[in-house]
Amino acid sequence: MAKRNGYFQLQIDAGSVSMKLVPPMEGGAMVALNEIMEYLNSVGVKEYDPKMIQAALDDLSAPKVIPISKETISPVSEKAKVQISDDRMYATIRLYPPSNGGKTFTKNDFAGEVALAGIKCGVSEKVIDVLLATPVYCHDIVFAKGKPVREGKDAEIQYNFETNPLAKPKLNEDGTVDFHELNIFTRVEKDQLLATLIPDDPGEPGYDLFKNPVLPRKVKKKVLKCGRNIRFSEDRLQMFSEVSGDVKLEGDTVFVSDTYTVPADVDTSTGDITYSGNVVVNGNVRTGFKIHAEGDVQVKGVVEGAEIYATGNIILARGIQGMNRGILEAEGDIVTKFIESATVKAGGYVRSGSILHSTVESGSTILCEGRRSYVVGGTLSAKELIDVKTIGNDMGSNTNVNLGVDASIMENLHAMQKEMEANKELLEAQVQVLMLFKKRIASGQQMTKDKLEAAKHAGDEKKRLDERQEELAKGIEEAKQEIAANTLGRLKVRDTAYPGVRIMISNSQYQVKSAMKYCQFRLRDGDIVAEAL
Numbered sequence: 001m002a003k004r005n006g007y008f009q010l011q012i013d014a015g016s017v018s019m020k021l022v023p024p025m026e027g028g029a030m031v032a033l034n035e036i037m038e039y040l041n042s043v044g045v046k047e048y049d050p051k052m053i054q055a056a057l058d059d060l061s062a063p064k065v066i067p068i069s070k071e072t073i074s075p076v077s078e079k080a081k082v083q084i085s086d087d088r089m090y091a092t093i094r095l096y097p098p099s100n101g102g103k104t105f106t107k108n109d110f111a112g113e114v115a116l117a118g119i120k121c122g123v124s125e126k127v128i129d130v131l132l133a134t135p136v137y138c139h140d141i142v143f144a145k146g147k148p149v150r151e152g153k154d155a156e157i158q159y160n161f162e163t164n165p166l167a168k169p170k171l172n173e174d175g176t177v178d179f180h181e182l183n184i185f186t187r188v189e190k191d192q193l194l195a196t197l198i199p200d201d202p203g204e205p206g207y208d209l210f211k212n213p214v215l216p217r218k219v220k221k222k223v224l225k226c227g228r229n230i231r232f233s234e235d236r237l238q239m240f241s242e243v244s245g246d247v248k249l250e251g252d253t254v255f256v257s258d259t260y261t262v263p264a265d266v267d268t269s270t271g272d273i274t275y276s277g278n279v280v281v282n283g284n285v286r287t288g289f290k291i292h293a294e295g296d297v298q299v300k301g302v303v304e305g306a307e308i309y310a311t312g313n314i315i316l317a318r319g320i321q322g323m324n325r326g327i328l329e330a331e332g333d334i335v336t337k338f339i340e341s342a343t344v345k346a347g348g349y350v351r352s353g354s355i356l357h358s359t360v361e362s363g364s365t366i367l368c369e370g371r372r373s374y375v376v377g378g379t380l381s382a383k384e385l386i387d388v389k390t391i392g393n394d395m396g397s398n399t400n401v402n403l404g405v406d407a408s409i410m411e412n413l414h415a416m417q418k419e420m421e422a423n424k425e426l427l428e429a430q431v432q433v434l435m436l437f438k439k440r441i442a443s444g445q446q447m448t449k450d451k452l453e454a455a456k457h458a459g460d461e462k463k464r465l466d467e468r469q470e471e472l473a474k475g476i477e478e479a480k481q482e483i484a485a486n487t488l489g490r491l492k493v494r495d496t497a498y499p500g501v502r503i504m505i506s507n508s509q510y511q512v513k514s515a516m517k518y519c520q521f522r523l524r525d526g527d528i529v530a531e532a533l
Helices: 033-043 050-058 107-117 125-133 407-442 450-484
Strands: 007-013 016-022 064-069 079-084 090-096 140-145 158-159 193-198 230-232 239-241 246-252 255-256 258-264 274-275 279-281 289-295 297-299 309-312 314-330 334-344 351-353 354-362 365-366 374-382 386-392 399-403 490-497 500-507 508-511 516-524 527-531
Touching: 007 033, 016 050, 016 239, 033 050, 050 064, 079 107, 090 107, 107 125, 193 255, 258 274, 289 365, 297 309, 309 374, 351 354, 354 365, 365 374, 386 399, 399 490, 407 450, 500 516, 508 527
Parallel strands: 258 279, 274 289, 279 297, 289 309, 297 314, 309 314, 314 334, 334 351, 334 354, 351 365, 354 374, 365 386, 374 386, 374 399, 386 490, 399 500
Antiparallel strands: 007 016, 016 064, 079 090, 090 140, 158 193, 193 239, 230 239, 246 255, 490 516, 500 508, 516 527
16 A cells, blocks of 8 residues: 555535544554645635644544534535646645535646646646546645756866876985885886866756756866877877877966986086976086086986976986085975085975985975985075974084075065165165255356266166165065065974074074974964974
């Protein structure tokens, strides 16, 4: 037996109205008092006792008839209540049985209810025919449905290569770092499939019960983007490499470059190297030479007092002995075994086994790792984290740590302060020239054309310098505010921080005065505090 809700039915006699109450079957819902009251009010029965009806419902286990009113009313025909969903995509009808002597619903009655509700489409004639043949009362029956929208799908690009190949150095069991097992390139062969575009599916619109269109959500379109050495299929849904080389994804654009390999050293035999791709040096980079690469640079030997610039990453299997003139600059990450007497700047992280008397700047993190790793002397600057084993030494070597601010902001601030100080002397010189001319004019001296032009030049130069000083003052204040606002940054010391280490986070400073072990330094309530790890 199917689940059925409970229902009620009026029985009308001369001078009285009774109600038949039928309990639910197979887990159906009991009819509610408020539904009965709404129905009685709609058919003109006003004088009844709700409490008596509720008591009968509370004790309803089998059909029963209860008197509810001594009013006289006409027979009541079968009634229907149509409800439309909030999204107007489907409609239900709820039937109420006729009283004795009342008329049953016809197909025309159904059509009238549909028209009254304003429904213009989606009505199921089959459901209506079944309800006319075997009506179900006090139960919501779905009889009309709109056409649901078919949502589409965003375009998708499937890449057939490793899109983030840079791997950090392997940490050996003895605590040393293996800088030989590095993988910064993804090799591709000529005619290899690089990427496939699965086009967007716009979906299909639907409509509601009132024939209003329902549109699918807007999908995201994509196209395959690439640099040189790549070709497309005729339908532009696939891209293939035209050369054997290295592939890289930068943003949403695929690049394939032929890696330039230097078989030995970069020296007088090669000259400086400028290449629009990756560069691999199998030997050393000798003092005085430069490498500019629009990609990654890998050096398997030692970098001396040389300069290396890369739009990607710089990987040194050994390290750099900079002789106070070596420079490493990468828009990506820099990984090296050691840094000595060099300037190192990375847009991403810097990872090294040791750092000695160098200036190292990172847009995110500086990691000095390995069993015998250390940092001594120089300046380390990172926006987020500097993680070291030991920093400084027992001789108190000055070692500076700047955290929470991009080094470029500090450099710009210092440059503006230096320029502002230099401009003061220039301004004083122009003021003295103008005062001299004013004295000569006041004494009645005649001014030649050359002197008048010199006076005008001094006035124009003073005006320019005044305006520049105002710009510098504003820039300095903005830089200081930005520095003060950057309160993040942390120095993590996994062994010892020695005296001579000076830490700056935002505008706060901390001087290590005695050896401290297993600690970290961070900003709290405007002051730098030391905490145990």
